[in-house]
Amino acid sequence: MIEWVRLSTGARAVPQPVATRLVWFAASIGALLLVALTSHLDGRGHPTTALIALSLLAALLGLFARLTAAPGTAVLCWLFLNGFAIPPAGQLTWAGHRDTTWLSCLLAAAVAGTAVARIVNARAAYRRIPAPAAPHDHETRRRW
Secondary structure, rough: OOOOOOOOOOOOOOOOOOOOOHHHHHHHHHHHHHHHHHHHHOOOOOOOHHHHHHHHHHHEEEEEEEOOHHHHHHHHHHHHHHOOOOOOOOOOOOHHHHHHHHHHHHHHHHHHHHHHHHHHHHHHHHEEEOOOOOOOHHHHHOOO
16 A cells, blocks of 8 residues: 655755845845944944954855855845945945955855855754664574
């Protein structure tokens, strides 16, 4: 007899990542709030604190996102960093080496967050796999 069982029920081996659009929305809102907070506390013209805060945000969002969301997350964080954390506020500028370094840092943080999440999820899934039962000694002997 065939027993039909839904495959989607029960524990999933690896959690599904959050949709890319939601990650980018969270990156936009989070970057705006972090840049506003760091600009208020640290003052304008010192983007190092904002860069560190945005890198932590990118890594945190990477924990819940697909790897394909990492470049967009990094670019969104960089837009807020470049547009509002350095003077003149509200204008995007490109200073070759500085902005390339910032984008690289933000991208590395987002990719690192995603990689850590995948490793942790894979280890958890591996630990949920039951170990094969060891055969008993008397079952392995052959009797002639």
